[in-house]
Structures are given as C-alpha cells and as structure tokens.
Amino acid sequence: SSSLSAEDADLNHEFNSSLVFDYYNSLLINEKDGNDNYVELGDELILEPNEHFNNLLVNTTYSDVQLPTNVYNKDPDILNGVYMSEALNPIFVDNFQRDPTLTWQYFGSSTGFFRLYPGIKWMPDENGVISFDCRNRGWYIQAATSPKDVIIVVDISGSMKGLRMTIAKYTIITILDTLGENDFVNIIAYNDYVHYVEPCFKGILVQADRDNREHFKQLVDELQAKGVGTVNKAVLESFKILREFREAGQGGLCNQAIMLITDGAVEDYESVFEKYNWPDRKVRVFTYLIGREVTFAENVKWIACNNKGYYTQISTLADVQENVMEYLHVLSRPMVINHDHDIIWTEAYMDTQSLLLMTTVAMPVFSKKNETRSHGILLGVVGSDVPLRELLKLAPRYKLGVHGYAFLNTNNGYILSHPDLRPLVGDSDALSTVVT
Ligand SMILES: *[C@@H]1O[C@H](CO)[C@@H](O)[C@H](O)[C@H]1NC(C)=O
Ligand SMILES: *[C@@H]1O[C@H](CO)[C@@H](O)[C@H](O)[C@H]1NC(C)=O
Numbered sequence: 001s002s003s004l005s006a007e008d009a010d011l012n013h014e015f016n017s018s019l020v021f022d023y024y025n026s027l028l029i030n031e032k033d034g035n036d037n038y039v040e041l042g043d044e045l046i047l048e049p050n051e052h053f054n055n056l057l058v059n060t061t062y063s064d065v066q067l068p069t070n071v072y073n074k075d076p077d078i079l080n081g082v083y084m085s086e087a088l089n090p091i092f093v094d095n096f097q098r099d100p101t102l103t104w105q106y107f108g109s110s111t112g113f114f115r116l117y118p119g120i121k122w123m124p125d126e127n128g129v130i131s132f133d134c135r136n137r138g139w140y141i142q143a144a145t146s147p148k149d150v151i152i153v154v155d156i157s158g159s160m161k162g163l164r165m166t167i168a169k170y171t172i173i174t175i176l177d178t179l180g181e182n183d184f185v186n187i188i189a190y191n192d193y194v195h196y197v198e199p200c201f202k203g204i205l206v207q208a209d210r211d212n213r214e215h216f217k218q219l220v221d222e223l224q225a226k227g228v229g230t231v232n233k234a235v236l237e238s239f240k241i242l243r244e245f246r247e248a249g250q251g252g253l254c255n256q257a258i259m260l261i262t263d264g265a266v267e268d269y270e271s272v273f274e275k276y277n278w279p280d281r282k283v284r285v286f287t288y289l290i291g292r293e294v295t296f297a298e299n300v301k302w303i304a305c306n307n308k309g310y311y312t313q314i315s316t317l318a319d320v321q322e323n324v325m326e327y328l329h330v331l332s333r334p335m336v337i338n339h340d341h342d343i344i345w346t347e348a349y350m351d352t353q354s355l356l357l358m359t360t361v362a363m364p365v366f367s368k369k370n371e372t373r374s375h376g377i378l379l380g381v382v383g384s385d386v387p388l389r390e391l392l393k394l395a396p397r398y399k400l401g402v403h404g405y406a407f408l409n410t411n412n413g414y415i416l417s418h419p420d421l422r423p424l425v426g427d428s429d430a431l432s433t434v435v436t
C-alpha cells in the first residue's frame with residue numbers, strides 16, 4: 001500500500017518550483033546553531049531506544065529524510081518530492097502497528113532522497129560525507145529495472161596498462177554490484193584473443209547471484225593488460241551467447257546488453273553489429289571509454305548510438321559510480337499499466353546491527369500523471385526490511401504447501417516466495433524446500 005499511496009500523492013501534487021518546505025533532515029535534526037536555535041531543517045526530533053530496532057535511538061511517530069552529500073537539500077525537485085512523500089508517514093506508522101514483522105520502511109526517490117521510518121539521526125561517515133545513495137542500493141536497482149542478461153566485454157590490450165586497467169576493473173566491479181540473482185552475466189576479456197575470465201563459463205551466461213559475482217570480482221582483479229586489442233571477436237562471441245540464451249527462452253529475455261569497456265576501437269567493427277544486431281537491435285550496447293584521451297571517442301560513441309545503448313567516458317576512478325549508474329535509466333522497468341505492481345524480494349543478507357538474516361521487499365513507484373503515464377516515469381522505490389526469522393515464525397511447517405510461504409536454499413542465501421506475490425525466481429508452486 002505504500003507504493004500506491006506514493007503514486008496517489010504524486011498524482012495530487014502539482015510541481016511548485018518556488019515551494020518552501022521544512023522537513024526533518026536526518027543529518028540536521030536536533031542540531032543547534034551558536035544562538036541555541038535549531039538549524040534550518042534541523043528541528044527537534046525526540047529519539048528513544050526501541051527494542052524492536054535493536055535498541056537504536058528512533059522516533060516511531062515520524063519518518064525523516066536523508067540525502068547524499070552531493071544532493072542539495074533544498075533543490076526544488078527534492079523539496080517537492082519530500083513534500084509529496086509526507087503522505088507516506090501515516091502509512092508507515094499504520095503498517096508498523098499492524099505488522100510486527102516489519103522493521104525499517106522506506107522510500108528511495110529517483111531524485112536521491114531517502115525517507116526512512118522510524119526516524120533516526122544520521123551520522124556522516126569517517127570522511128565527513130554522506131555517501132549513502134539509496135539509488136545505488138541493490139533493492140532499489142532490482143525493483144527499478146527488469147531482469148537483464150549482461151555480457152561485460154573488457155579490453156585488456158597493452159594500451160590499457162596502469163590506471164586505465166584500474167579504472168576498467170573498478171567499472172566491472174561496479175557493474176557487477178548493480179546485478180542481482182534475477183540477472184544473468186558473463187565477462188569476456190580480449191586482446192589478440194578472446195578470454196573468458198572464468199574458462200568454465202565458456203559460451204554461457206550464469207546467474208548473477210552473490211557467489212558468482214564475488215567469484216568474478218576475484219578473477220577480474222587478476223586481469224593483466226598486454227597484446228593488441230581486437231574487439232570484433234569478443235563482440236561476436238557475446239552476440240552468439242545472448243542469441244542462444246534468448247532463443248532458448250532463458251534469462252531476462254527483454255533486456256539484453258553488452259557493456260564494452262575499452263580505451264578505443266580502431267578496426268572495422270561495423271560489420272559485426274550489422275550482421276548480428278541489426279535491424280532489430282535486440283541487444284543494447286553500452287560503451288565505457290576509459291581514459292582522458294578522446295581520439296577514439298567517435299568510434300566508441302558510434303557503437304553505443306547505433307545499438308540503442310549509451311556512451312560514457314570515464315577518466316578517473318571518481319567518475320565510475322555515476323557513469324555506470326546511467327545505464328540503469330535506459331534499462332528502467334517499463335511501467336505496467338493496470339497491472340499488479342512488481343514486488344521483488346532481494347537476496348537475504350546479514351544485517352550488521354542485529355545479526356539477523358534479513359530480506360528486503362521492494363516495489364517501484366511510477367507517476368500516474370496523464371502527461372507522464374505513457375513514458376512510465378519512475379518516482380522511486382518503496383521498501384521494507386523483514387527478518388527471515390520472523391517470516392519463518394509466520395509460516396509453520398504444517399501450513400506449508402502450495403498456499404504457504406516457501407523458502408528455497410541457494411548456496412549462501414535464500415530465495416523467498418509467496419503465492420500471493422510474484423515470486424522472485426521460478427514458479428512459487430514449484431518451490432517446496434524448507435530451510436530452518
Ligand atoms: C508554491 O509554494 C509557495 C511557497 O511555499 C507558496 O507560497 C505558493 O502558494 C505555492 N504555489 C502554488 C501554486 O501552490
Ligand atoms: C517524535 O518526535 C516528535 C517531535 O519532537 C515528538 O513530538 C514525538 O513525541 C516523538 N515521538 C516519540 C514516539 O517519541
């Protein structure tokens with residue numbers, strides 16, 4: 001219901017570019033200036049230890065709003081979004097009173113603010129900045145994008161030596177972090193030859209679950225630049241794998257992409273795209289040009305633009321995060337009109353505060369305004385953290401069956417499914433393995 005409320009609130013809100021609005025900013029609450037007055041956006045919010053939240057100091061009457069350091073806290077987009085999302089507050093309170101399994105409830109906005117219930121005091125990290133950006137979190141990305149099949153193609157020719165290789169590796173790791181167990185992936189490196197970074201995964205795509213992502217990260221770390229780069233063979237190989245996967249009806253189906261990471265492409269590569277991806281352009285090609293040099297920018301741009309992708313240049317490590325995130329806008333989940341909202345359950349993870357195994361339930365929020373309806377404008381993602389222990393309590397063994405909750409053990413996580421909700425993976429009726 002949080003998702004629908006957010007949509008209705010947006011529907012009834014007219015954007016006001018001169019809006020003045022005070023809100024509880026979680027960084028500034030309870031902060032006073034030299035004259036003992038509360039600072040702007042820093043009103044008093046009484047916090048009390050709460051057993052339900054590991055005795056953290058919280059305020060269960062109000063949610064409050066966090067922003068990453070690089071987002072201006074009075075930007076009109078932020079003010080309008082925060083104002084609009086105030087409508088969620090009573091819903092959060094009501095949910096909390098009705099459902100004892102819920103812990104944190106939140107709304108991550110596409111503009112970058114994060115409304116969290118219950119309200120807390122947010123502390124800057126050790127560098128004095130707030131780097132937490134809700135839009136980079138797995139639950140946000142998984143709810144905001146459709147399942148995808150991704151092949152990362154990385155240039156490891158001699159010219160990539162040094163800083164370029166470091167940036168390329170970090171780019172791959174950042175792309176891997178945007179993937180979840182709904183997605184499929186492989187990584188191909190090329191110089192004079194095509195190398196699968198994991199030779200056992202030759203010619204296939206594997207599930208982008210945590211094990212595989214971590215395994216890939218280790219292998220990527222070992223890559224070394226040498227030789228001459230010929231991108232054609234690697235791209236051709238990628239198109240073949242994606243086509244086979246698509247024709248077998250596996251994987252993300254509607255979203256297939258090649259992420260090409262290189263410092264330039266020189267040979268005649270047009271024919272490969274023409275032969276394997278045109279005219280349908282079923283595979284989007286995103287290109288990341290590594291380094292400051294722009295000699296080859298036109299070629300790399302051409303590849304992206306002619307294959308429904310997106311081109312970015314990454315010259316420093318600091319550019320990586322933001323540039324990688326751009327592709328997610330292109331692959332944003334299309335809005336399904338008059339259809340149930342897509343609920344996603346994230347992979348289980350260990351909450352470091354409570355040491356409980358948690359899962360996040362998240363759902364995208366789209367604008368229902370007439371003028372944006374057809375484009376499916378994503379307003380953000382609502383989410384809630386639920387300890388698996390609590391869910392297991394709700395689902396005693398004797399009740400399990402096709403109408404019960406089901407837990408499927410994967411290597412180091414759990415996939416959770418409920419017949420009333422769209423399962424994360426596979427068919428809920430087919431899941432019957434119980435893990436306790
Ligand atoms: C926009 O916000 C300003 C300041 O809050 C307010 O005075 C004004 O009436 C608002 N305009 C509309 C059209 O609501
Ligand atoms: C939350 O903070 C507000 C504002 O300071 C206060 O009025 C309210 O009582 C607090 N709620 C709780 C449960 O402490």
Ligand SMILES: *[C@@H]1O[C@H](CO)[C@@H](O)[C@H](O)[C@H]1NC(C)=O
Nearest residue numbers: 011012368369370371372373
């Ligand atoms: C939006 O479109 C619907 C159906 O076409 C129409 O009934 C409604 O009045 C429209 N709303 C606005 C605010 O224009």
